[in-house]
Amino acid sequence: MDVAVAKGSEIGFEMLGMNSTREGNLRILNYSNGSHREKMLDDILRGMTKRQKSIPAKYFYDARGSQLFDQICMTPEYYPTKTELAILDQSAAEIMQFFFEEGGDLIELGSGSNQKIRKLLDGMPRPGRGRIRYVPVDISRTCLLKSARELLTDYEDLTVLGVLADFTQHLSVLPRGRKLLTFFGSTIGNLTEPEAVNFLRSVRAIMNRDDRFLLGMDMLKPIEIIEAAYNDRQGVTCDFNRNILAHIDRELGADFDPEDFEHLAFFNTGTECVEMHLKARRNITARIEDLGLSVEIKKGETIHTEISTKFSRKRAQRLFQGAGLSVSRWVTDPKGWFSLIELEANGMEKRNGGSRGF
């Protein structure tokens, strides 16, 4: 049975033109199917021809954008990463009990840097770590390789299966065995409510009865603290916001001048989301060569670049309920600024356990 599943999956990759590479304890499966550029063209065309112009937040993360985000996490104002790491320090051992008796996969959706997974692994006594397979899922091959290699240097008995894929689209390609899934950083807050429910449902769809899903969520708190986190005094968030235009310039042959835009970030009390925008300092005509499109932007007009939802417990619970998930553990910091929530799929019959994909 196991063999058949493995073979089927392998054949599947080849048929879809996907490949896998191996290097010691590290294996990378490539599911990025080259439609990345098409998707970007489509997203930017859509976003730039709406009344309220917008660019999806995922385009922040080119190499420079990822660097800038890491820098944001180190600014004194940006509390989420620090708070989540502190929660992980406190709760890793308890969470990792998942792997005490039985092994399984530790699947990290949108892996980025590996510091949060390190906290989890450190909560596990060394002898048990050999039973864990770490499965980072990310769209950047460079990030995936770098983070996997670093991790393997420090945790020698770990096995890593890197999956190069867009986790908003390709969850069904993930290994089907016993697993603890993670989605850190409150990245879920970047999704609209319907997108978030869809995403959670698709996670729910790949969960077995005993699997767990660990989700980071940034919570409501006094508005001054929230707004300061998105308007750091060093201006790193401003550079991060503007860099999305540099990314589009490079990728789609556009001629936006990031300096023509002001960084704007504020908390919308109606939606309980931080909104980030780029606000034009003058009238601008920008050319996006690869779309054959010229865009008019009036002085004072904004391009919407991100929402970052700040959750109430009620809103979070509503999302989980809508997705068929229920809370098995809820951990916060003393101030209740950030939550790490462990979820399970509800309404499931016990499956005849642990049949493993590849």
Ligand code: AVJ
């Ligand atoms: C990575 C999505 C969690 O929304 O706080 C940081 C991105 N944007 N500063 C967030 C971000 C501006 C961040 N997430």
